Each structure stands twice: as C-alpha cells, then as structure tokens.
Amino acid sequence: MNGSDEGAGHAARSKRADARRNEETLLDAAAAVFVTSGVEAPVRDIAAKAGVGMGTIYRHFPTRADLIIAVYRHQVEACAEAGPALLETSATPHAALGQWINLFVDFLVTKHGLAAVLQSDNAGFDTLHAYFLDRLVPVCTQLLDAAASSGEIRSDLDAYELMRGVGNLCIGAEHDSRYDARRLVELLIAGLRRPH
Amino acid sequence: MNGSDEGAGHAARSKRADARRNEETLLDAAAAVFVTSGVEAPVRDIAAKAGVGMGTIYRHFPTRADLIIAVYRHQVEACAEAGPALLETSATPHAALGQWINLFVDFLVTKHGLAAVLQSDNAGFDTLHAYFLDRLVPVCTQLLDAAASSGEIRSDLDAYELMRGVGNLCIGAEHDSRYDARRLVELLIAGLRRPH
DNA sequence: AACAATACGGAACGCGGTTCCGCTTAGCAA
DNA sequence: TTGCTAAGCGGAACCGCGTTCCGTATTGTT
Numbered sequence: 001m002n003g004s005d006e007g008a009g010h011a012a013r014s015k016r017a018d019a020r021r022n023e024e025t026l027l028d029a030a031a032a033v034f035v036t037s038g039v040e041a042p043v044r045d046i047a048a049k050a051g052v053g054m055g056t057i058y059r060h061f062p063t064r065a066d067l068i069i070a071v072y073r074h075q076v077e078a079c080a081e082a083g084p085a086l087l088e089t090s091a092t093p094h095a096a097l098g099q100w101i102n103l104f105v106d107f108l109v110t111k112h113g114l115a116a117v118l119q120s121d122n123a124g125f126d127t128l129h130a131y132f133l134d135r136l137v138p139v140c141t142q143l144l145d146a147a148a149s150s151g152e153i154r155s156d157l158d159a160y161e162l163m164r165g166v167g168n169l170c171i172g173a174e175h176d177s178r179y180d181a182r183r184l185v186e187l188l189i190a191g192l193r194r195p196h
Numbered sequence: 197m198n199g200s201d202e203g204a205g206h207a208a209r210s211k212r213a214d215a216r217r218n219e220e221t222l223l224d225a226a227a228a229v230f231v232t233s234g235v236e237a238p239v240r241d242i243a244a245k246a247g248v249g250m251g252t253i254y255r256h257f258p259t260r261a262d263l264i265i266a267v268y269r270h271q272v273e274a275c276a277e278a279g280p281a282l283l284e285t286s287a288t289p290h291a292a293l294g295q296w297i298n299l300f301v302d303f304l305v306t307k308h309g310l311a312a313v314l315q316s317d318n319a320g321f322d323t324l325h326a327y328f329l330d331r332l333v334p335v336c337t338q339l340l341d342a343a344a345s346s347g348e349i350r351s352d353l354d355a356y357e358l359m360r361g362v363g364n365l366c367i368g369a370e371h372d373s374r375y376d377a378r379r380l381v382e383l384l385i386a387g388l389r390r391p392h
Numbered sequence: 393a394a395c396a397a398t399a400c401g402g403a404a405c406g407c408g409g410t411t412c413c414g415c416t417t418a419g420c421a422a
Numbered sequence: 423t424t425g426c427t428a429a430g431c432g433g434a435a436c437c438g439c440g441t442t443c444c445g446t447a448t449t450g451t452t
Contacts, residue, residue, distance in 0.1 A: 015429090016428095016430065018418065042409085043408075054433060058409095058411080116315075121368055157379070161379070171315055172364070212449055215400095215449095239441085243402095250403095397448105399447085403442105403443090404442085406442100409437085411434105411436075412434090413434095418429080422425085
C-alpha cells in the first residue's frame with residue numbers, strides 16, 4: 001500500500017542503485033541488531049553494523065518506527081493473513097481467536113523489547129502503534145465478532161482494547177523466566193468466555 | 197525498617213537539620229512533578245522545583261527508584277495492609293481478591309508512568325521492582341491462597357505472575373481513553389475462576 | 393570564635409538521538 | 423570517454439538528560 005513500490009507500476013525508478021542497496025543492508029543490519037540488543041538498540045550500533053553513516057540511516061528511515069515496521073512488516077502481514085485462515089480451519093471461532101492471539105503473542109515475545117515500544121507513549125512510536133493497529137485490529141475484530149455471534153464469548157470488549165491488553169501482557173516477558181505471558185493471555189481469553 | 201529512623205531509637209542523630217529539611221522539600225517537589233510530568237520527569241526538573249542543586253538530589257536519593265519509593269511508600273503500605281482487612285470484610289475470598297486488585301490498579305493507573313517504569317528492565321529500577329514485589333506479592337499470595345482453598349479459582353497461577361500481569365495491563369492506561377485497564381484486569385480475574 | 397564534619401550547588405562528562413553540510417558517486421548526455 | 427548534476431553519503435556537531443565530582447558553604451561542637 002506504500003513504501004517499496006511506487007504504485008503506478010511502470011516508471012517506479014526514482015532511487016539510485018546504491019541507495020537501494022544500502023536500504024537492504026540497513027534492514028539486514030537492523031534485524032540482526034534487534035535480535036541481539038532489542039528494538040531499542042542505539043541507532044549508531046545499527047549504522048555501524050551496516051557499515052554506513054548516521055545520515056544514511058536517517059534518510060532511509062526517518063524514525064525508529066519506520067525501521068521497525070520495515071523489519072517486521074512481513075511477519076505482521078503473515079499474522080494478519082492468518083486470521084481469516086484460522087477462522088476457516090478451526091473447530092470454533094473461539095478456538096480460532098485463541099490460536100490467532102497465540103500467533104501474535106509468539107511474535108511479540110520473541111522480539112526483544114517490541115511489546116514495550118509498541119505501548120510507549122513516546123511520540124515517534126505512534127506510527128508504529130498505528131501500523132500494528134491498522135493491520136491487526138480489523139482481523140481481531142473479525143475473529144471477535146465471529147466468536148461473539150456464535151455465542152461463545154461476551155461481546156463487550158472491542159478488538160482494540162483486547163489487542164492492547166495482550167500487547168501489554170507481553171511486555172518484559174523475554175527476560176523473566178518466572179513470567180509467562182502466554183499463560184496470562186490465555187487467562188484473559190478465558191475470561192472472555194461467556195459464563196454458562 | 198530502614199531510612200528515616202535509625203532503629204535503636206535513642207541517639208538517632210546523624211543527619212544535619214538542613215539535610216532533613218531538604219529531603220522533605222525534595223519529596224514534596226518530586227510528588228508534585230510526578231503528578232504533572234510523570235515519574236520519568238527529568239531529574240533537573242525535580243531539583244529545580246525543590247530549589248536545590250543536582251548534587252543534593254543524588255545524595256538523598258541515589259537512584260530514581262529510591263525517590264519513587266519514598267514518594268509512594270505510604271500508599272504502597274496502605275495497599276499492602278488493605279489485603280488482610282479485605283479478606284475479613286469481604287463476602288468471599290475471590291471478592292476480596294478482586295477488590296484488592298482494584299485498589300492496586302487504581303493506585304497504578306493514577307500515577308503517571310509508574311506502571312511502565314515498574315516493568316522496565318532498566319537496571320536501576322530493579323530496586324523499585326523489588327520493593328513492590330516484596331511488599332505486595334505476599335499479600336497477593338495470601339488472597340490467592342484463600343480464594344484457591346475456598347475452591348473459587350484455579351490454583352496454577354502464582355501471585356508474582358498475577359501481579360506482573362496486572363501491572364502490565366495498567367501500562368499506558370492514563371492517556372488512552374479507549375483503553376480501560378480496569379476492565380481488562382477484571383477479565384483476567386474472571387479468567388481465574390475455576391470453571392464450574 | 394574556630395574548626396571539622398557534613399551537605400550543597402552546579403559545572404562537567406558521557407551517552408544517545410538528531411541534524412546539517414561538505415564531499416562522493418551514480419546515472420546520464422554529449 | 424568525459425563532464426555534469428543531482429542523489430546520496432558520512433560523520434562531526436549539537437542537544438537533552440543522567441550522573442559524577444569537587445570547591446564552597448553551612449552546621450553544630452568545642
């Protein structure tokens with residue numbers, strides 16, 4: 001919808017070849033650094049890892065959010081697309097919801113510091129926040145609606161709130177062995193069940 | 197147990213009068229700044245508000261955690277003490293647990309940024325983390341045990357995990373009107389209910 | 393009044409994000 | 423091939439913030 005291709009699909013050539021190469025390099029470097037040092041790693045580290053100067057990184061990715069989005073876009077897309085698929089293949093909508101949330105939690109928990117940054121109120125991360133929300137809330141809404149109309153869950157919680165709650169529960173899960181975000185999220189989903 | 201009085205209760209004189217005055221002033225200033233700018237307000241702001249230099253603030257409160265603890269100690273104590281009280285006055289242990297968690301959530305949600313800082317993995321905040329945990333986890337354990345042995349809830353979640361989860365759910369609740377931490381915490385507690 | 397001990401203020405340092413500008417290089421045209 | 427220009431690059435420099443350090447001021451005691 002934006003970013004890598006220019007839309008009209010013909011004369012999409014505006015970037016110089018070295019620029020595109022550098023963007024690639026930066027994405028790889030950022031991905032690597034994110035794994036080892038988390039998504040809040042110093043910008044200089046990423047630039048160093050990529051072997052480029054500070055200017056280059058800021059030109060390609062004006063905010064850290066842009067970089068994070070670029071690095072994880074594929075996985076977020078995959079998660080978003082898994083929603084409808086799960087709805088079809090799962091026994092019940094509630095099961096689909098549970099599995100999809102699990103997917104999301106796994107994603108967040110394995111990305112060092114991402115959950116924290118997602119909920120950060122720092123301006124500059126709000127485009128990141130917005131991207132995740134835009135992409136995933138509709139999917140979650142669909143699953144939630146399906147589960148609600150099948151009568152399995154209460155319907156007084158909207159997808160936005162659920163997603164934020166799940167995201168929050170994932171914060172800090174990566175370096176605290178006593179804290180299992182998955183379990184708490186399960187509990188939360190269990191709490192959604194309509195009392196019967 | 198530490199801090200303001202020297203324990204043995206006789207020759208408790210070690211601090212100079214101006215030092216004690218400054219400590220008071222700093223606490224008041226910090227409390228005020230925390231309200232307006234959150235618990236992550238620049239140290240300089242607090243020093244300025246108190247009308248003291250940087251050295252003074254660091255001498256009295258070597259880490260930000262110390263300052264935060266000092267400012268909120270009374271309220272944390274009150275919360276801790278409310279636990280056993282609620283257990284006696286409430287209809288069921290589960291109800292007591294719910295009310296106590298509510299108390300905790302209200303406390304966190306009204307302290308701008310405190311929940312976030314509580315879960316922060318920054319070294320330097322771990323004494324804050326530890327203080328909250330030391331003080332509140334035993335209380336929560338007591339409530340949880342009571343509710344578990346009365347058969348109201350499943351017993352496979354320990355107090356530590358619950359407290360962390362609740363704390364996490366409170367992050368960012370203060371400036372997002374679409375997100376109601378209390379509701380999600382309720383859901384979590386509902387999820388604790390033993391299926392019957 | 394003099395003198396330690398204690399405490400104070402704020403300059404200075406380090407780190408990390410961000411900007412800015414002089415230099416380099418890709419891509420094109422003659 | 424050679425020149426030219428604009429796109430792109432590197433990294434020094436700047437800013438804000440946490441933290442340290444030390445010369446100075448204050449307290450309380452003799």
